[in-house]
Amino acid sequence: MARGVLRAAAATLLALTVLCGVAYPVVVTATARLCFAWQADGSLIRARDGRVIGSAWVGQPFRARGYFWGRPSAVAGDARTSGGRNLGPRNPALIAAVTTRVAAMREADPAHRAPVPVDLVTASASGLDPDISPAAARYQAPRVAEARGLSVLQVEQLIDDHVEARVLGVLGEPRVNVLRLNLALDALGAGPR
Amino acid sequence: MTAIGVLQLGLWATVLTLLAWPLGAYMARVYRGEAKVAARVLGPIERAVYRFAGVRADEDMSWRRYATALLAFNVGGLVLVYLLQRLQGALPGNPESLPAVAPPVAWNTAVSFASNTNWQAYGGETTMSQLVAALGLTVQNFVSAATGMAVLVALARGFARRRAHGIGSFWVDLTRSTLYVLLPLALVLAPLLVSQGVPQTTAGHHVAAMLDVTAAPDGDAPAQVIAVGPVASQVAIKQLGTNGGGYYNANSAHPLENPTPLSNFLEALAILLIPAATCIAFGRLVVARRQGVALLATMWLLFVPFVALTLWQEQRGNPALDAAGADQTATSAQAGGNMEGKEVRHGIAASALWATATTAASNGSVNSMHDSYTPLGGLGPLALIGLGEVAFGGVGSGLYGLMLFAIVAVFLAGLMVGRTPELLGKKIEVREMKMASWGLVVPHLATLAGLALACVTAEGVAAVANPGPHGFSEALYGFASAANNNGSAFAGLDAAGPFYATALGVCMFVGRYWVILPVLAIAGALARKQAVPPSAGTLPTDGPMFVALLAGTVVLIGALTLLPALALGPIAEHLLP
Numbered sequence: 001m002a003r004g005v006l007r008a009a010a011a012t013l014l015a016l017t018v019l020c021g022v023a024y025p026v027v028v029t030a031t032a033r034l035c036f037a038w039q040a041d042g043s044l045i046r047a048r049d050g051r052v053i054g055s056a057w058v059g060q061p062f063r064a065r066g067y068f069w070g071r072p073s074a075v076a077g078d079a080r081t082s083g084g085r086n087l088g089p090r091n092p093a094l095i096a097a098v099t100t101r102v103a104a105m106r107e108a109d110p111a112h113r114a115p116v117p118v119d120l121v122t123a124s125a126s127g128l129d130p131d132i133s134p135a136a137a138r139y140q141a142p143r144v145a146e147a148r149g150l151s152v153l154q155v156e157q158l159i160d161d162h163v164e165a166r167v168l169g170v171l172g173e174p175r176v177n178v179l180r181l182n183l184a185l186d187a188l189g190a191g192p193r
Numbered sequence: 194m195t196a197i198g199v200l201q202l203g204l205w206a207t208v209l210t211l212l213a214w215p216l217g218a219y220m221a222r223v224y225r226g227e228a229k230v231a232a233r234v235l236g237p238i239e240r241a242v243y244r245f246a247g248v249r250a251d252e253d254m255s256w257r258r259y260a261t262a263l264l265a266f267n268v269g270g271l272v273l274v275y276l277l278q279r280l281q282g283a284l285p286g287n288p289e290s291l292p293a294v295a296p297p298v299a300w301n302t303a304v305s306f307a308s309n310t311n312w313q314a315y316g317g318e319t320t321m322s323q324l325v326a327a328l329g330l331t332v333q334n335f336v337s338a339a340t341g342m343a344v345l346v347a348l349a350r351g352f353a354r355r356r357a358h359g360i361g362s363f364w365v366d367l368t369r370s371t372l373y374v375l376l377p378l379a380l381v382l383a384p385l386l387v388s389q390g391v392p393q394t395t396a397g398h399h400v401a402a403m404l405d406v407t408a409a410p411d412g413d414a415p416a417q418v419i420a421v422g423p424v425a426s427q428v429a430i431k432q433l434g435t436n437g438g439g440y441y442n443a444n445s446a447h448p449l450e451n452p453t454p455l456s457n458f459l460e461a462l463a464i465l466l467i468p469a470a471t472c473i474a475f476g477r478l479v480v481a482r483r484q485g486v487a488l489l490a491t492m493w494l495l496f497v498p499f500v501a502l503t504l505w506q507e508q509r510g511n512p513a514l515d516a517a518g519a520d521q522t523a524t525s526a527q528a529g530g531n532m533e534g535k536e537v538r539h540g541i542a543a544s545a546l547w548a549t550a551t552t553a554a555s556n557g558s559v560n561s562m563h564d565s566y567t568p569l570g571g572l573g574p575l576a577l578i579g580l581g582e583v584a585f586g587g588v589g590s591g592l593y594g595l596m597l598f599a600i601v602a603v604f605l606a607g608l609m610v611g612r613t614p615e616l617l618g619k620k621i622e623v624r625e626m627k628m629a630s631w632g633l634v635v636p637h638l639a640t641l642a643g644l645a646l647a648c649v650t651a652e653g654v655a656a657v658a659n660p661g662p663h664g665f666s667e668a669l670y671g672f673a674s675a676a677n678n679n680g681s682a683f684a685g686l687d688a689a690g691p692f693y694a695t696a697l698g699v700c701m702f703v704g705r706y707w708v709i710l711p712v713l714a715i716a717g718a719l720a721r722k723q724a725v726p727p728s729a730g731t732l733p734t735d736g737p738m739f740v741a742l743l744a745g746t747v748v749l750i751g752a753l754t755l756l757p758a759l760a761l762g763p764i765a766e767h768l769l770p
Contacts, residue, residue: 004247005258009265011246012364013273013336016371019238020430021332024376028383028426032393035384040393042421042449044401052401055419057390057448060401063408071537076410080398080418081319082443084534084562086685088663089511090766094533094565102518115520118510122519122533125446125544125561131537133527135520170200172454173528173540182404 045179054179055079059130062182065108066147068132068140070178071119072101075127085123098122109143131175134163148185158184195523198504198542205458205546206493209465216466217473217485223373224346224366224478235372242368253359256717259347260710262363263340267307267706270336274329275303278321286324288397294320297694304698306333308705309341309587311431311438311557311680312697314688318420318441323395330438331427335379338434338467339370341589344709345471346370348593349478351716352617355724360716370589374467375434383429385459390452391428392421424450432463435587437557437680445547445560446536457539457560461547464556468492468585471592479617483735488595494744495584496553496577503566503573504545507531511567531570534562545570552577555587557680564659564667564683568767574681575670575763580751581636582677590678590705593712595743599734600629600715602746606732615731618724625718628711636704637754639676643700644669644758652692658685662769666762671697673755676704 032040043056054060059070061077070077074085087094101121106112117136137159145155162181166172222228232239243250254262278294281287294302298314305312306329315321321330343366350360387393399419409415424440428450431438441447451457469489476485508530510521523529528540535544544561551558552574563574577584583595600614600621607614607621614621647653647668657664667683674681675697682688688697733739 005262005265008246008248008364009262009269012242012248012266012367013269015242015245016336016368017273017328017332019242020335020371020376021328024335024379024430025327025331025423025426027380028387028429029393029395029423031384032387032425036387039390040387040425041396042392042394042399042419043390043452044399044419047402052399052419053404054401054417055399055449057452058417058419059448060403060405060417061408062405064405067405077408077417078410080420081316082441082447083316084443084446084565084684086562086564086658086683087533088564088659088661088666088685088766089531089533089567090513090661090663090769091659095513095517098514098517098519098533106518115515115518117527118514118519118521118529118532119527119537121517122514122531122535125534125536125559126441126443126448128443128448129536129538130448133537135524135527138526166197167454167458170197170204171458172538172543174526175537179404186404 056177056180057130059128060179062178065143067182067185068137068144068178069120070132071124071129072122073127074123077128079128082126082128084125084127112139112142130177130179132178134159134174134176137176137181144185150188158188195508195542198508198545201542202500202546205461209462209469212462212466213469214473217470218477220374220470220474221477223369224474228373231373239368239372243364246364248362248364250362250365252362254362255358256360256713259360259363260713263343263709264706266363266367267340270333271303271307274306274333275299277325277329278302281322281325284322284324286327287322289322291320291322297691298689301694301698304701305680306330306438307337308678308701309337309434309436309555309590310675310678310701310705311436312675312682312701313438313680314694316442323422326427326440327423331430334427334430334434334436334438335371335375336367338375338436338588339367341587342370342374342471343367343589344712345475345589345593346478348596348712348716349475351719352479352619354720356722357720360713360720375430378433379429382433382459382463383425386425386428386456389456390449391425391456392449393423393425394421395423396421421449428460429463431558432460432556433467435464435468435554435556437551439558445558446562448536451560454538454543457543457547461550464550464554464558465585467588468554468591471589475592481617481735484617487735487740488592491595491740491743492584494740495580495747496549499553499573499577500546500549503549503570504542506567506570507545508541509567531567534565536561548574549577551681552679554585555582555591555677555679557674559681562684563681564685568763571666571683572759572763575666575673576751576759578673578677578679579755579759580747581633582679583747587678590708594632594708597629597632597712598747598750599743600625601633602739602743603732603734605746606742610730612730615725616734618727619719619722620725625715628715632708632711633750635707636676639700639703640672641754641758643672643676643696646696647672650692652690656687656690656693658687662762662766666766669758669762672700675700678705
């Protein structure tokens with residue numbers, strides 16, 4: 001009996017491996033390629049000359065004053081890996097990090113004294129969050145406008161054009177994709193200074 | 194709790210229930226061999242599997258033989274996953290040339306995926322080749338879930354049969370669960386996820402030129418490497434099979450694993466879909482449909498208070514961040530609240546909902562980092578794991594776990610009125626009580642023993658990332674997650690070292706199979722019994738009173754074992770000045 005069970009176990013495992021480990025991913029890959037080729041490849045955004053300049057879903061690091069900045073990242077925007085900082089709510093390291101980031105936001109725009117929208121000074125879960133909240137984008141508008149020689153109104157209009165609302169008014173949160181927003185800024189013509 | 198939180202919870206619960214009902218009815222037909230339409234397509238494949246394996250579809254196994262077959266199959270899978278990882282460097286399908294995985298992590302991962310836990314002591318995109326992910330991990334995602342469903346079906350037969358020797362065939366239950374339930378659902382979900390932006394390709398990585406060249410790390414070229422691969426196929430089944438093992442390290446928080454609010458909604462539905470449907474299927478298999486509804490109601494009753502707690506606490510935010518100069522108020526322009534370790538597109542509501550659903554369901558995938566939750570916000574997920582993964586729980590395993598509690602509940606009720614307890618027309622006697630106690634006590638024992646060991650060893654203490662009670666919570670969460678086969682983590686814990694990799698592996702093994710064996714023993718014992726006709730003194734087990742009694746039993750046993758540990762962790766952290 002023991003040998004019969006072992007043989008059945010090994011053979012069933014092999015058969016299900018072929019079905020679930022080979023046939024299933026092959027069918028899904030083929031379907032994806034046929035119906036959603038762009039998404040299946042990673043939703044790549046390309047420049048006019050075809051160079052890949054990012055993925056629509058992967059947050060890119062920005063540091064120049066004339067670009068909108070994304071969320072703090074535990075992996076410094078390196079998309080080879082991913083993850084959060086995993087600091088507990090009362091960890092002194094968390095408080096110190098948030099304090100430093102608030103100070104950096106104020107230093108970049110000394111006239112702006114309001115509290116900083118929380119998503120701009122807390123690390124995201126993935127380290128690759130592509131979005132910021134509309135509040136976080138508007139907070140940065142005066143700095144970006146000044147660095148690019150645009151009016152604040154122009155920049156705020158651009159932000160409003162890029163706000164994605166909740167799906168069906170219920171799911172998710174209003175958000176702005178930072179890479180797309182910055183690409184739109186560059187398209188306005190006035191380069192970052 | 195915010196209005197948007199209530200709305201999202203309501204929409205999700207409604208759609209979930211509407212889908213679970215027909216799915217449960219279909220599953221009951223599948224296990225009875227009455228799913229005629231599906232069998233026209235899948236029947237030939239099913240029979241080919243039996244022919245190839247040399248098994249008879251009509252075999253009726255004793256519970257011992259059923260358990261032997263189950264263990265042989267699971268150990269076989271465990272060995273295969275271990276060998277694939279150890280030989281990774283020499284095998285094809287490895288475009289990034291990743292080396293062999295170290296033995297403790299390979300053992301941990303093999304147990305983890307075979308036992309439907311999917312604890313990940315490694316970062317997916319930097320550790321596992323595409324071949325290992327497909328042949329090892331994805332396959333176990335299917336068959337470990339199917340194993341749990343098989344055990345539940347065997348238990349249902351134990352209740353339904355009279356004076357019978359067998360509880361069905363493991364090979365048939367396993368194959369049907371995979372072929373008729375898991376594969377079709379995954380084949381629907383995976384392309385939907387691709388449509389939202391989850392990659393599905395055999396290519397390796399893309400290199401993107403960065404827009405802001407000044408933001409490149411010092412000395413590095415201004416380029417961003419974007420990891421892609423066969424992501425959607427793995428994500429679909431890890432959500433449906435309450436597995437939870439992600440393609441990327443950040444799991445479903447990674448924007449390529451879960452890019453949009455809609456993908457998040459679909460993945461969150463998939464977490465609880467089959468666990469909810471098994472209640473309906475079980476009710477039909479034991480020919481007591483109202484029983485299935487009562488079990489589902491019990492699960493919701495246990496689940497909702499914890500969602501409410503976590504939503505409320507996370508939206509309140511972290512007072513220390515206000516003091517540091519952050520604005521945490523919820524407005525139309527931002528979600529506000531405690532955003533550390535959360536993604537903007539999910540905000541507070543979708544993160545808190547997922548965190549509680551994934552821990553209620555022994556799924557263990559995450560779309561936010563639980564380690565950074567507020568103390569009481571993080572208590573919700575931790576407590577749901579600690580209750581034993583029965584408020585929904587894993588596919589199959591959640592409901593057979595809840596049935597162990599049901600046996601204890603009718604026993605308690607029987608003591609109160611001085612009658613022999615009965616459940617679904619079967620007398621509950623010494624053997625059933627003994628086995629139920631084993632199944633309930635052993636995972637708790639593994640949790641607390643492992644935690645105690647971690648607290649007194651140098652390596653156990655060194656691996657925690659946060660100071661104070663929060664560090665204790667990290668270790669507690671880790672062992673509870675492993676012993677109850679959840680797989681999520683307070684991820685600051687460095688679990689890749691030999692101590693945690695080995696100890697958590699043991700907990701996962703014990704927490705899975707030392708529950709399955711007692712459940713199968715109970716199924717065998719029940720099947721042999723004659724049915725007792727209900728009398729005036731029989732406690733109805735499908736009404737509100739039993740739902741309350743059962744939920745009370747679950748909370749009581751959970752509180753008795755875990756309250757002291759919870760007091761040292763999240764509760765102490767909350768109360769500290």
